[in-house]
Amino acid sequence: MNFFNEAKSLTKVNIREYGMYIALFVIMLTFSIMTDGLFMSSRNISNMLDATGYIAVLAVGMTLVIVIRHIDLSVGFSAGFLGAIEAIFMSQLGVPFYITIPIILVFGIVVGMLNGFLVAQIGIPSFVASLAGMLIFRGALLMVTEKTGTIIVKDDHFNAIGNGFIPSLGKVGGLNVLSLILGAVAILLFILIEISNRRKKQQYNFEVISNSMFSVKLVFVSAIIAYVTWIIAGYNGFSWTVVIMLLVVIVYQILSTKTVLGRHIYAVGSNPEAAHLSGISVKKITYIVFGSMGMLSALSGILYTARLQSATTTAGTLFELDAIAAAYVGGVSAAGGVGKVTGSIIGAIVMASLSSGMNLLGVGISYQYMIRGAVLAAAVIFDVMTRKKRS
Amino acid sequence: MSDYLLEMKGISKEFPGVKALSDVSFKVKKGEIHFLVGENGAGKSTLMKVLSGVYPHGSYSGDIVFEGNVQSFAKISDSVKTGIAIIYQELALFPDLTVYENIFAGNEIKRGSFVDWNHTIMRAKEMLRMVKLVVNPETLIKDLGVGKQQLVEIAKALSKQVKLLILDEPTAALNEDDSENLLELLRELKKQGITCIMISHKLKEVIAVADKATVLRDGQTICTLDGSKGEITESAIIKNMVGREIDDIYPKRPDKKFGRTILELKDWSAYDPNLGRSVVKKVDLHIKQGEIVGIAGLMGSGRTELAQSIFGNPKSYKLVGDLLLDGKKSNFKHPQDAITAGIAYVTEDRKGDGLFLIQDIKSNIVAANLHGISKRGFINENEEVKISNAYKQSLNIKTPSVEQLVGKLSGGNQQKVSLGKWLFVGPKLLILDEPTRGIDVGAKFEIYTLMNKLIAEGMSIIMISSELGEVLGMSDRVYVMAEGRMTGELAIEEADQEKIMQLATQ
Structure with missing residues (x-):
């Protein structure tokens, strides 16, 4: 009985957060049933995650931009443009990828800082500043691809970032060994970190969730990791895209929740005046957040170029809106100060699942847009309602 | 038929936790300049908001009698229709519109469904003459000084056939000359039969122009001084304003x-x-x-x-x-x-620029000194909870947990969180x-x-x-x-x- 009460109160407190996972679960379950399990097949899930990687990394950066009450519309075409520069470096200048990738990422930071400069220093609304950036990068992308048209990249190592998989190290029962090992390591790490956190809390004499609830949590999350690993290992194993995506999420999750910088970002978002009077430099934070957004759009451009094995004249079109939609579905608040990196990733996966599932069902593209729009609206309505209830 | 234009009888108004007005009575005769004085928080502005319908009928108790009729204003436009106009300290003009557009904003002169701009400009000129303001009616408001903007506000009020004009600290932002002008204008309007209530902190001007002065203190009427009997003196006003025992x-x-x-x-x-x-x-x-x-x-x-x-x-x-x-x-x-x-600074406006209302107590307490709970840029969340709990106890912040959102706390507890935040800076x-x-x-x-x-x-x-x-x-x-x-x-x-x-x- 006690156990259920605890579960109940935990659910109540975290309803917004759990809501998203539940929504994702429902969507996946529905599509699985409707497609006779085809949706949850190793191949489909693997493809779906690969296809959403370049949006997901943008959504992570966009989360922080929206948290500090701004927006960045330029990320789509700056990703396209930087991806094209990457392709030019490699195929026309013959510079190897391990040199060009860091250079492009730095370019991205510079581009983002430029936006930050316009917003923080000059005081232009970010909507306008980044709209200008969007037009400029669109033009720049056309300029560099105009003469040659599509620029094909022939470097297999580079293209593996968008299409390749981590080495398999053999197969056991059709499953890739290295991927299985990675999954097992992840579960082990998760359990160790959770236990150590719990110990530390107990050392402080803080209240912790009951032993039974704690075990349930460990088993539940481990089972999910195991299941996802099992699905992915059944096809070609973890792709490089997924590995990069996971790394970005982990780094940004730690940065936003565990560091002083992260606290400053959320402080600026929830009340800029109070943040300023608390000794936080709002300008510096704005530069950093836009700089990180720029770096992630460069990464997105690299992922997309590698995925297509070429740079095209239209690369990056509407990426920014997909990223913004993912962030909002993931529970970021337009009023600022609220929103999690993990939420936005789930948001991106929700949107990708919808596309993938509807494609499998053969739903026409016209309906797909409308349904995705409706889901976006529904997610924000849910957000507003739960927030009203709590206050 | 009484000779009072306005009688406010037994007005009481409560806000959660505070009694802003209790049983206030306030009477204004037709054609007088009546000052309302009192310390900050004495209830002057609240009383005027009750009168002008900002706080609708039913949200307060007591009666407002205007021209012999009991009024029940549900919104501001009701009081405007009755002939009451209020001009706030913060002017409510549109800086990017012209003088004539401002004077008739919300009260446009129409011919059919369209605004008759020519007629509007003509009438605006009349109004400007009445307030003795010599400017081209096509000037933008933002190009005028505060003193002249104030006059435009009065012109706007006059255009609505105002009978009772309320001015909330009109001279606070004005220099000597502009203030003098404004007071002169009020005397002028008085001759034309317009009654005026004025809130002011400047006792000199109260003494100079007031026919009557009502003193409020702690949400109660203390007295009404009569200028014609020589009762309005600096010492009399101050004595009544502060007369509370410590x-x-x-x-x-x-x-x-x-x-x-x-x-x-x-x-x-x-x-x-x-x-x-x-x-x-x-x-x-x-x-x-x-x-x-x-x-x-x-x-x-x-x-x-x-x-x-x-x-x-x-x-x-x-x-x-x-x-x-x-x-x-x-x-x-x-x-x-x-x-x-x-140095630490606990702001005046804790909700506006003091606290992060959508964040929890612990995040607020450590917000100005994150280095105190972090190592190499990483935050020790357990230390955060420990320190917040310590402040919760020492400052007696009444809350079940430091995870509570600050926006949900009462004013006193919010203030304590604010204090805790700055004490943690040391x-x-x-x-x-x-x-x-x-x-x-x-x-x-x-x-x-x-x-x-x-x-x-x-x-x-x-x-x-x-x-x-x-x-x-x-x-x-x-x-x-x-x-x-x-x-x-x-x-x-x-x-x-x-x-x-x-x-x-x-």
């Missing part, structure tokens, strides 16, 4: 020991480029270790601006003069510099701006006790307050400000309410 809600400090001088300001001025005027003018101030210095003054006297100019200048004023901290000349470019130097000088505004007596007492404890531990406190009782009850020395200037410095032994009021209304 009760013993101010805990005593037995031994007072002052150390070295912590902070000194010499010839300190601050110019606000946004307002285009100086907000702090040649101020000299000093504070010793272990001392509570009170800064009294009325709203808009430059006290908050002074505090912010010390605390890293967040509003980017142009500063002139010297700031000496521990005898060393200092120049803080950002609040962070001031915090590092050991300051040697604490600037408190209206530390007890809007909080109940119990929490006030706790905050006073805390202040005494901090002083005993060697901290220095600058307390800005509009509550004279608090200033007199807590301070060791009192500065009084008026219009950006330091108009007086009083040792606590020689300070009393009358003297402070006199200096504050200079």
Whole structure:
């Protein structure tokens, strides 16, 4: 009985957060049933995650931009443009990828800082500043691809970032060994970190969730990791895209929740005046957040170029809106100060699942847009309602 | 038929936790200039908001009788229709529209479904003549000075066939000449039969133009003075304004020991480029270790601006003069510099620029000193909870847990969180701006006790307050400000309410 009460109160407190996972679960379950399990097949899930990687990394950066009450519309075409520069470096200048990738990422930071400069220093609304950036990068992308048209990249190592998989190290029962090992390591790490956190809390004499609830949590999350690993290992194993995506999420999750910088970002978002009077430099934070957004759009451009094995004249079109939609579905608040990196990733996966599932069902593209729009609206309505209830 | 244009009878109005007005009666005769005076928070503005329908009928108790009829205004436009116009301190004009568009905004002259601009401009010229304002009606409002904008507001009111004109501190932002003009105009309008209620802190002008003056204190009518009987004098007004006894809600400090001088300001001025005027003018101030210095003054006297100019200048004023901290000349470019130097500033507007309302208590408490709970940029969340819990206990913050959102706390508890946040910085000088505004007596007492404890531990406190009782009850020395200037410095032994009021209304 006690156990259920605890579960109940935990659910109540975290309803917004759990809501998203539940929504994702429902969507996946529905599509699985409707497609006779085809949706949850190793191949489909693997493809779906690969296809959403370049949006997901943008959504992570966009989360922080929206948290500090701004927006960045330029990320789509700056990703396209930087991806094209990457392709030019490699195929026309013959510079190897391990040199060009860091250079492009730095370019991205510079581009983002430029936006930050316009917003923080000059005081232009970010909507306008980044709209200008969007037009400029669109033009720049056309300029560099105009003469040659599509620029094909022939470097297999580079293209593996968008299409390749981590080495398999053999197969056991059709499953890739290295991927299985990675999954097992992840579960082990998760359990160790959770236990150590719990110990530390107990050392402080803080209240912790009951032993039974704690075990349930460990088993539940481990089972999910195991299941996802099992699905992915059944096809070609973890792709490089997924590995990069996971790394970005982990780094940004730690940065936003565990560091002083992260606290400053959320402080600026929830009340800029109070943040300023608390000794936080709002300008510096704005530069950093836009700089990180720029770096992630460069990464997105690299992922997309590698995925297509070429740079095209239209690369990056509407990426920014997909990223913004993912962030909002993931529970970021337009009023600022609220929103999690993990939420936005789930948001991106929700949107990708919808596309993938509807494609499998053969739903026409016209309906797909409308349904995705409706889901976006529904997610924000849910957000507003739960927030009203709590206050 | 009574000869009163307006009678407000037994008006009471409550806000959650505060009784703003209790049984106030207020009568205004036709054609008089009636002043409403009282300390900040006495209930003047609330009373006028009740009258103009900002607080709709039903949200207060009592009757409003206007021209012999009981009125029940549900919204502002109802009172406007009846002939009551209110002009707030913060002008409600559209800066990017022309004078004539502003005068008839919301009250457009139409021909059919379209606005008749020619007629509008003609009528606007008439109105401007009435208020003796010589400007082209096509001028944009933002190109006019504040004094002229004020006149446009009055012209706007007159265009609505106003019978009762209410002005809320109209001269607060005006210079001498503009104020004189405005008062002259009011006398003129009186001759034309327009009745006028005016809220003002400047006693000189009350004495100069008032026919009657009603004094409010703590949400109650104290008296109505009659100018024709020579009752309106400075001493009479002040006596009635402050006449409250200082009760013993101010805990005593037995031994007072002052150390070295912590902070000194010499010839300190601050110019606000946004307002285009100086907000702090040649101020000299000093504070010793272990001392509570009170800064009294009325709203808009430059006290908050002074505090912010010390605390890293967040509003980017142009500063002139010297700031000496521990005898060393200092120049803080950002609040962070001031915090590092050991200054903390608890803001006046805790919801606006003090707290992060959508964050929990613990995040708020550590917000100004994250380095105190982190190593190499990583936050120790357990340490955060531990420290917050310690403050929760020592400050007696009433909440089930430090995970509670600050926006959900009561004013007093929010103020304690604010204090906790700044105490965690470990300051040697604490600037408190209206530390007890809007909080109940119990929490006030706790905050006073805390202040005494901090002083005993060697901290220095600058307390800005509009509550004279608090200033007199807590301070060791009192500065009084008026219009950006330091108009007086009083040792606590020689300070009393009358003297402070006199200096504050200079």
